[in-house]
Amino acid sequence: MTDCLFCRIVAGEIPSTRVHETDDVLAFRDINPKAPVHVLVIPKAHHDDVAAMAAADPGLAGAVLAVAGAVAAAEGLAESGFRVLFNTGPDSGMEVAHAHAHVLGGRPLGAMVGR
Structure with missing residues (x-):
């Protein structure tokens, strides 16, 4: 998908600070971190969200x-300790329609969902 931000990062068209990479997965620092450590972990193949990825390729998940x-x-x-978070769909606050996990840590993170 040429219009997908994360697909363009995988392709090297958009720079990122890569911290880990395998043949199928890329991890890079979030440009707007919500914690001292905030790394995005994405499949290199495009899947719209974690549910679609898990259904299509459980091994990739x-x-x-x-x-x-x-x-x-x-x-x-x-x-x-750390948090691994997947957002899925508009109510979750998902900003990029490409499956991705947020790895967050480096300080106490507090409650999962604000009231």
């Missing part, structure tokens, strides 16, 4: 989670 764990460990978050 597992690979995205494995990279999320590897990123958290590499960023020093394993002991203090």
